[in-house]
Amino acid sequence: MARRLRAPVPPVVQPHQTQSRTYQALAWAQARRAPDSRRWAGRGSGRARAHRPASSLRPAFRAATPASPGAARSCGSPARPVPAAAIMQSQSQSLTPHVHWAQRHSELYLRVELSDVQSPEITITDNVLHFKAQGHGAKGDNVYEFQLAFLESVMPQLVYKVTQRQLNITVQKKESNWWERLTKQERRPLFLAPDFDRWQDESDAEMELKAKEEEERINKIRIESRVPKDPFRQLKRGYLFMYNLVQFLGFSWIFVNMTVRLFILGKDSFYDTFHTIADMMYFCQTLAFIEILNSLVGIVRSPLIPSLLQVLGRNFVLFIVLGNVEEMQSKAVVFFVFYCWSIIELFRYPFYMLSCIDIEWKLLTWIRYTIWIPLYPLGGLAEAVSLIQAIPIFSETGKFSFTLPYPMSVTIKFSFFLQIYLILLFLGLFINLRHLYKQRRQHLGSKKRKMK
Numbered sequence: 001m002a003r004r005l006r007a008p009v010p011p012v013v014q015p016h017q018t019q020s021r022t023y024q025a026l027a028w029a030q031a032r033r034a035p036d037s038r039r040w041a042g043r044g045s046g047r048a049r050a051h052r053p054a055s056s057l058r059p060a061f062r063a064a065t066p067a068s069p070g071a072a073r074s075c076g077s078p079a080r081p082v083p084a085a086a087i088m089q090s091q092s093q094s095l096t097p098h099v100h101w102a103q104r105h106s107e108l109y110l111r112v113e114l115s116d117v118q119s120p121e122i123t124i125t126d127n128v129l130h131f132k133a134q135g136h137g138a139k140g141d142n143v144y145e146f147q148l149a150f151l152e153s154v155m156p157q158l159v160y161k162v163t164q165r166q167l168n169i170t171v172q173k174k175e176s177n178w179w180e181r182l183t184k185q186e187r188r189p190l191f192l193a194p195d196f197d198r199w200q201d202e203s204d205a206e207m208e209l210k211a212k213e214e215e216e217r218i219n220k221i222r223i224e225s226r227v228p229k230d231p232f233r234q235l236k237r238g239y240l241f242m243y244n245l246v247q248f249l250g251f252s253w254i255f256v257n258m259t260v261r262l263f264i265l266g267k268d269s270f271y272d273t274f275h276t277i278a279d280m281m282y283f284c285q286t287l288a289f290i291e292i293l294n295s296l297v298g299i300v301r302s303p304l305i306p307s308l309l310q311v312l313g314r315n316f317v318l319f320i321v322l323g324n325v326e327e328m329q330s331k332a333v334v335f336f337v338f339y340c341w342s343i344i345e346l347f348r349y350p351f352y353m354l355s356c357i358d359i360e361w362k363l364l365t366w367i368r369y370t371i372w373i374p375l376y377p378l379g380g381l382a383e384a385v386s387l388i389q390a391i392p393i394f395s396e397t398g399k400f401s402f403t404l405p406y407p408m409s410v411t412i413k414f415s416f417f418l419q420i421y422l423i424l425l426f427l428g429l430f431i432n433l434r435h436l437y438k439q440r441r442q443h444l445g446s447k448k449r450k451m452k
C-alpha cells in the first residue's frame with residue numbers, strides 16, 4: 001500500500017480541463033502527499049484519501065480555485081488541506097467556460113458564460129472554433145479557452161458580441177441544413193449544453209424560416225408598390241424593340257449579302273464591297289447615332305463614353321475616310337471592316353430585342369458578350385489599315401486640308417489629323433475593350449442585373 005501511495009498513476013489533464021478531471025488531478029496530488037494530508041485534515045488515512053471519490057474533494061477544490069485566491073494562498077495550512085502542486089496544476093491548466101448553443105438552418109449560436117470578457121481571441125480554422133479570452137467564469141477571473149470541431153462545414157468568418165454577462169458568437173453554416181448535433185465528436189463535451197432560451201427543433205426553425213421569407217416577400221411587395229412605376233416603360237420598350245429590330249434587319253442584310261457574294265465571287269467580292277453595301281451601312285450607322293442619344297437621356301444603361309467612341313469611331317471611318325475618297329472604296333480592307341462590324345450586330349441587336357421583352361436566351365447572351373473578344377481587335381485592326389492606306393491619298397490630294405488665315409498661314413494637312421486619329425483609335429479601342437470586359441463579367445459572371 002505504501003508503494004501505491006508513493007507512486008500513484010498521474011491522471012492525464014487535457015488543456016480543455018473539465019471539472020471532473022481537475023478533481024482527478026487533485027486526488028492524485030493528494031495521494032502523493034498522503035502523510036502530510038493526514039496531518040492537515042487530522043482524519044482518515046492516506047489510502048482513504050487517495051480513493052476518496054472526486055465529489056468528496058469538492059470543498060478542497062473550491063478552496064484551490066482562483067475564485068478564492070485567499071484560500072489558494074493558504075493551501076499549506078491545516079485548515080485548508082489543498083496541496084500546492086494541485087493548485088499550481090489547476091491554475092496553470094487553461095479553464096473551460098460553460099457554453100450554450102442553439103442552431104437555425106443557416107446559423108449556429110454559441111453563448112459563452114463569461115462576464116467582463118477582455119481580449120477575446122476567436123477564430124475558425126478548418127471548421128474548428130478556437131476560443132480564448134480573459135473573463136470571469138465559474139472559476140473566477142481567469143483565462144478560459146475551448147475548441148469546438150463542428151459537425152459540418154462553416155464559414156470561417158464569425159460575428160461575436162461581448163456583453164457584460166456573456167459573449168455571444170454567431171457562426172454561419174456553409175450549407176443551410178439542420179445538424180443533428182453541434183460537434184464532430186458524438187459525445188457532447190461536458191462544458192457544452194443547449195441554449196434553451198434560443199432552442200428550437202427542426203420543424204420550429206422551418207416554420208420560423210418560412211414566416212421570415214413570407215415577411216420579406218410582403219415587404220418587397222410593399223416597397224415595390226411605393227416606388228412609382230415608370231409610366232413610359234412600355235413605350236420605351238416598344239421603341240427600343242423597334243430600333244433594335246430595324247438595326248438587326250439592316251445588318252443581317254449586309255452580312256448575308258456579303259457572304260453570298262463571297263461564296264459566288266470569292267476574293268473579287270472584296271473590291272466592290274463598298275459599292276454594294278455602302279447605302280445600307282450608311283443607313284444603319286446613321287441610325288446608330290440614336291444609341292448616343294439613348295445613353296445620354298438614360299433610356300438604356302450604356303455609359304455615354306463607350307457608345308460615343310463606338311458610333312463616332314465607326315462613322316468617321318465610314319463617312320470621312322471611305323465615303324469621301326474613291327480610291328479607298330475599292331480597297332479589300334473595306335470588306336473586312338464591314339464584315340467585322342456586321343457580325344457582332346447579328347447577335348447584339350437580337351440580344352437587346354429579347355431583353356426588351358424580358359427574355360434571356362443564355363446562348364445568345366454568351367455569344368453577345370464573347371464574340372467581341374476576337375472581333376473587336378480584328379475590326380480595330382481593319383479600321384487602322386484603312387486609315388494607314390488613306391493617309392498618303394489624303395496627303396496627295398490635299399482633301400480636307402486647310403491653311404490658317406494670315407499671319408499664321410500654316411497649312412493643316414488632313415493626313416496629319418489622320419495620324420493623330422490613328423493613336424486615338426487605339427486609345428478608344430482600349431477603353432471599349434475594357435468596358436466590354438466589364439460588361440462580360442457582369443452578364444456572364446455570378447452577379448447579374450435586370451434591365452431598366
Ligand SMILES: CCCCCCCCCCCCC[C@@H](O)CC(=O)SCCNC(=O)CCNC(=O)[C@H](O)C(C)(C)COP(=O)(O)OP(=O)(O)OC[C@H]1O[C@@H](n2cnc3c(N)ncnc32)[C@H](O)[C@@H]1OP(=O)(O)O
Nearest residue numbers: 300301302306307310313340344352372375379428450451
Ligand atoms: C471624330 C472624332 C472621333 C473620335 C473617336 C475616337 C476613336 C474611337 C475608336 C473606337 C474604336 C472602335 C472600333 C470598332 O468600330 C470596331 C468594331 O466595332 S469591330 C466589331 C466588334 N464590335 C463590338 O463588339 C462592339 C459592339 N458594340 C457594342 O458593344 C456597344 O456599342 C458598346 C457601346 C461598345 C457597348 O455596349 P453597352 O455599353 O451598351 O453594353 P451592353 O450591351 O451590355 O448594354 C448595357 C445595358 O444597356 C442595355 N441596352 C443597351 N443598348 C440597348 C438597346 N439598343 N436596346 C435595349 N437595351 C439596350 C443592355 O441591355 C444592357 O442592359 P442590362 O445591363 O440591364 O442588361
